[in-house]
Amino acid sequence: MKWLSRLTAGLKSSSSKLTSGLSALFGKEKIDASSIEDIEDALISADLGMPATLAIIEAIKAHRWDGPVSEDGLRSVLAEQLTTILTPVEAPLTINTAHQPHVILLVGVNGSGKTTTAGKLAAKFQRDGQSVMLAAADTFRAAAIEQLAGWGARTDTPVISGERGGDAAALAFQAIEKARSQNSDVLIIDTAGRLQNRVELMDELSKIIRVIKKQMPDAPHDTVIVLDGTVGQNALAQVKAFEAHAGLTGMIITKLDGTAKGGVLVALAREFSLPVHLIGVGETAEDLDVFRAREFVSALVGGEPQEQE
Amino acid sequence: MFDSLKDRLQSVFSGLGKRGALSEGDVDAALREVRLALLEADVALPVVRQFMERIREKAVGAAVLKAVRPDQQVIKLVHDGLVDVLGGDAAPLRIDVTPPAVILMAGLQGSGKTTTAGKLALRLQTRQKKKVMLASLDLVRPAAREQLRALGEQIEAGILPESDNETAVQLAKRALQAASLQAYDVLILDTAGRLSVDDALMGELAEIKSLTNPDEVLLVADSLTGQDAVTTAKAFHDAVGVTGIVLTRLDGDARGGAALSMSQVTGCPIKLVGTGEKLEALEEFDPARMAGRILDMGDVVALVEKAAEAIEEEEAMRMAQRMAAGKFDMNDFLSQLRQLQKMGGLGGLLGMLPGIGKMKKQIAAAGIDDSMMKRQEAIILSMSKKERVQVGLLNASRRKRIAAGSGTSVQDVNRVVKQYQDMAKMMKKMGGKAGAAGLKALMGGGMPGNMGGMGGNAPSAADMAKLSQKMGGGSMPGLPGLGSKSPFSGGLPGLGGFGGKKKK
Numbered sequence: 173m174k175w176l177s178r179l180t181a182g183l184k185s186s187s188s189k190l191t192s193g194l195s196a197l198f199g200k201e202k203i204d205a206s207s208i209e210d211i212e213d214a215l216i217s218a219d220l221g222m223p224a225t226l227a228i229i230e231a232i233k234a235h236r237w238d239g240p241v242s243e244d245g246l247r248s249v250l251a252e253q254l255t256t257i258l259t260p261v262e263a264p265l266t267i268n269t270a271h272q273p274h275v276i277l278l279v280g281v282n283g284s285g286k287t288t289t290a291g292k293l294a295a296k297f298q299r300d301g302q303s304v305m306l307a308a309a310d311t312f313r314a315a316a317i318e319q320l321a322g323w324g325a326r327t328d329t330p331v332i333s334g335e336r337g338g339d340a341a342a343l344a345f346q347a348i349e350k351a352r353s354q355n356s357d358v359l360i361i362d363t364a365g366r367l368q369n370r371v372e373l374m375d376e377l378s379k380i381i382r383v384i385k386k387q388m389p390d391a392p393h394d395t396v397i398v399l400d401g402t403v404g405q406n407a408l409a410q411v412k413a414f415e416a417h418a419g420l421t422g423m424i425i426t427k428l429d430g431t432a433k434g435g436v437l438v439a440l441a442r443e444f445s446l447p448v449h450l451i452g453v454g455e456t457a458e459d460l461d462v463f464r465a466r467e468f469v470s471a472l473v474g475g476e477p478q479e480q481e
Numbered sequence: 482m483f484d485s486l487k488d489r490l491q492s493v494f495s496g497l498g499k500r501g502a503l504s505e506g507d508v509d510a511a512l513r514e515v516r517l518a519l520l521e522a523d524v525a526l527p528v529v530r531q532f533m534e535r536i537r538e539k540a541v542g543a544a545v546l547k548a549v550r551p552d553q554q555v556i557k558l559v560h561d562g563l564v565d566v567l568g569g570d571a572a573p574l575r576i577d578v579t580p581p582a583v584i585l586m587a588g589l590q591g592s593g594k595t596t597t598a599g600k601l602a603l604r605l606q607t608r609q610k611k612k613v614m615l616a617s618l619d620l621v622r623p624a625a626r627e628q629l630r631a632l633g634e635q636i637e638a639g640i641l642p643e644s645d646n647e648t649a650v651q652l653a654k655r656a657l658q659a660a661s662l663q664a665y666d667v668l669i670l671d672t673a674g675r676l677s678v679d680d681a682l683m684g685e686l687a688e689i690k691s692l693t694n695p696d697e698v699l700l701v702a703d704s705l706t707g708q709d710a711v712t713t714a715k716a717f718h719d720a721v722g723v724t725g726i727v728l729t730r731l732d733g734d735a736r737g738g739a740a741l742s743m744s745q746v747t748g749c750p751i752k753l754v755g756t757g758e759k760l761e762a763l764e765e766f767d768p769a770r771m772a773g774r775i776l777d778m779g780d781v782v783a784l785v786e787k788a789a790e791a792i793e794e795e796e797a798m799r800m801a802q803r804m805a806a807g808k809f810d811m812n813d814f815l816s817q818l819r820q821l822q823k824m825g826g827l828g829g830l831l832g833m834l835p836g837i838g839k840m841k842k843q844i845a846a847a848g849i850d851d852s853m854m855k856r857q858e859a860i861i862l863s864m865s866k867k868e869r870v871q872v873g874l875l876n877a878s879r880r881k882r883i884a885a886g887s888g889t890s891v892q893d894v895n896r897v898v899k900q901y902q903d904m905a906k907m908m909k910k911m912g913g914k915a916g917a918a919g920l921k922a923l924m925g926g927g928m929p930g931n932m933g934g935m936g937g938n939a940p941s942a943a944d945m946a947k948l949s950q951k952m953g954g955g956s957m958p959g960l961p962g963l964g965s966k967s968p969f970s971g972g973l974p975g976l977g978g979f980g981g982k983k984k985k
Contacts, residue, residue: 217526219707222517282730282758283591283703291623312758314599314635315628322623336631367733400591404523404707406735427590430676431716432709455621 207241208233211250218435218472221405224442228253251473257438258465263447265293265394265422267302273351273359275384275391277344279377279418280398281410282365285426285452287316289398290362291323293450295457298327302357307347308333309340309380310364320362327457330354340364340376341383348387361392368413378417396449397423399440402432411444426452429459433472508540511555522775524738525711528745536562556776563772566741572725572750572766575696576611581660581668583693586727587686587717588701590674593729595625597701597755598671599632600763601727604753606638611666614639616656618649618689619673621682629671636760639665649673653689670695677716690721699752701727702743710739711746718747728766729755740771796820809908811869814901815861818854859887860897872901 208229215225231253237245267274276293278286290306297304306329310316317333324331332347344361351359363380366373384391397414399407414420428434428451437448448463512533519529540558576582584601586594598615605611615633619625626643633640641656653670660668670693675682690698700714700723717723726743731754744751751766796816803813861869863886868874875883875898877891884891 213526216520217708219523219709222521281705281733283593285591288622313596313628314631315624318624318627319622326623367730369734370732400703400705402589402703402707402709402713403705404710404735404739405521406523406705406733407707409734410705427676429678430589430709431678431712432707436707 211246215435218433219404219439220435221408221439224257224439227442247473251469254438254469254472255465257441258448258469261437261441261445261448262463262465263422263449264462265396265424265449267297267300267358268393269302269357271390271393273305273348273356274393275348275351275359275361275388276394276396277361277363277381277384277392277418278396278398278424279363279414279420280365281367281400282313284365284398284400284403286310286365286398287319287323287362288455289424289426289450289452289460290320290360291327292452292457292460293360294323294329295327296460297358298329303355304329304358304360305347305351305354305356306331307344307359307361309343309347309361311336311338311340311343312364316362316364323457341380344380345383345387348384348391368410374413374417377414381418394421395419396421397446399423399425399436401425401427401434401452402430403436405436405439407436407440408443411440411446415444415446420446422447422449424448424450424452424460425463429453434468435472437468505541507551508537508555511552512537512540515555515559518776519738519741522736522738523707523710523742524775525708525742525746528711528742531745532562532566532741560769560772560776563741563775564768566745567768567771568744568750568766572752574605574725574752576605576609576667578696580664580666581614581657582666582697583657583660583695584667584669584697584699585690585693585695585721586669586671586699586701587721587723588674589676589703589713590622592674592701592703593755594674594701595619595628595632595671597699597727597729597753597763598629598669599636599638600755600760601699601753602633602638602667602669603636603760604763605667606636612639612664613667613669614641614656614660614663614665615669615671616641616652616660617643617671618652618656619671620649620652621673625671625673632760639663649685650688650692653693657693668693677713683716683720686721696724697752698722698724699727700725700743700747700749701729702739704728704731704737704739704754705733705735706739708742710742714743714746718749723747723749725749725752727751727753727755727763732756732762736775737771738775741775804908807909809905811861811864811872811901814904815858815869818858818861822854822858856887856889856893857897857900860884860889860894863887872898872905 211232212225212229215228216222220228228250232246232249235249265276278290278293280286287310294304294306304327306320306324308317308320308331310320311334314336317336321331321333323329332343332350334343334346340363347359347361361384363377364373366377368374381392381395395418397411397420399410403410411420411423423440423446425434425437425448434451440446441448450460451463451468453459453461515536516529516533519532520526524532536559539562540555574584576584586598586601588594595617602613602615605613615629615638617626617629619629630640630643632638639660641652641659647655649672656668656670670689672686672689673682675686677683698721700717702710702713706713714723714726726740726747726749728737728740728743728751731737740751743749751768751771754764754766756762756764800813800816803809860883863883864875868879868883875894880891880894880898884894887894
């Protein structure tokens, strides 16, 4: 399980933090107020946010301990809580080849890793034996088109692109036409990064989707928000706004190979129950893997992944 | 968010009586709430801890200001502390050196380094008339160099010609040579985004640094960052010695606690902020605004400062004693009117409250302005000394005389008398029955905090009604018409009607 070791290595600092912050608790007869604060701090440091943290704290308070609190015991209660929250959002990104093309629209704020994710997705579907096409609908950022073209060359994927500053919606329209004529299984449309509070940019995104539907009424089949793993509580505002303007079907979390814990996923899962498809754990084309709640949790809190009950 | 912090602080302090200083217990309880608020704004936990320690020292024993409530005082302490950590003074870029000045951009992937490099070049060209060269040392991300070249062409900055088969370090060397040979004032080096755990790339960055000896090493960081900000900042600072921070995407709606985490950990000022997609959108950093943003509040701080300035302690004490004795005459009414004017008048007060900015114009249109207060003042000044103390003397002919003397109408005079009577009635009630508690509510503050509760969205008619209720119940010092059932209908003609009009 290569990705797990990478994720674990990446999250190592966080797991040591989650447990080192708690080590003072071990051996106590019961969880007291200051211990609760320690747990709270540890969860907050992993970007879980207040509501999720408090909910987990409540569950820990309610837990009956048989004898003194042990490190493993506390860890397993924590892991159990987190797994319960995250398991329902485990869902791989599946392609329906009957769509011809299955259209995936990637959206998100600037710098979250959309273009890189588009390239990695192309590589992944190629490996799975599907024919893939990329569309560079980020016509705003300088060299975004070249960046996607680079991924296209690297993964041997055709890239549909236009002029910088061109109309993104029109490009998406053409791309679907092209993908149809070439019988592509998957079309991945990369869009420009936009901050969710910028009304005119969000309206532009809605327009892209409207225009896509003109060409193909049931598309986009997946509208996926790409979130930066280092993001804090603003992720909630991001998902909410993109959901409202683009009707999200899932998310991909990138850059989890750094020191960020990605704990905001827990907050997101509680709030939106939006499927988490994939996580980005490195820079190469292969570093994108299916999200598995149990393993993610074990990387977060330390210890071995628990067996399914 | 500020709402909840404010509310929670209010409940913490509800038990605080007339004591002259904040006790340790008060402060501890309040700071727990502040801590949560900072964490919710994504300030990193270790930074929150350190910061709270500083605030605690300042807060314990701080004298309670008469004009504001303790919860607001705590907010101000926190705010000032934030400003302090964020860097009180403006920190200009150190580029006035023997040219070329070298600026090294570093940061995580996707933090906005390349865009910021372009923005910075444009800013130096237009504002400081510098000749700037851009050089991309990013060999990792596909098309990173194309991106910088496109930006450079757009703003007509110098660009280091690309060549293949060069390492980032070799490129840096060549850039330095080219910049000095071609007499550039500033050389901006854009580097590849890297994870702080990536030792190889961090090593390369350190090598570039020691080779080029940059005058500024700018850490470009995303204001959307969560708790990881502290780890990132520390790793970069340890590896290459950051001299300043550029915070990007501040045009988003994140509270931006990362700013605090990073300044505290590196001890470096935030030098610039990215505020939009346009290349011009790079601004100087304003610590006070950032602090307000992290606390998610309007300019309540300025309000608190004004209140502290305007309401002199002695005058406040004198008023308090008179009120406690149930005494309140036209002279007191006048003095309250004047205090209110000192605080910037009604317009000024409303402008400082969160969420009211947009409404200001409508209020002006509705004819509620400070000239009304001036008229009221003129009316009182046209009364004789005796009349001011014994308001009962004001019969019809005296009122006519006062109207003529103040250049107003008898109706205006009647209105002031009515306002005075309403207010006096309330003062009597509070002074007599409720005693100290009522007094505290009056002098201790009430108004700024209650009004602060409206933060956030543009106020609706309902908000306005709530506001008037709060002001009525709570005691803004000297607001005319205070204490009547519908305070604005008497004291501030037009405002009540304004609420009604909006509903339709």
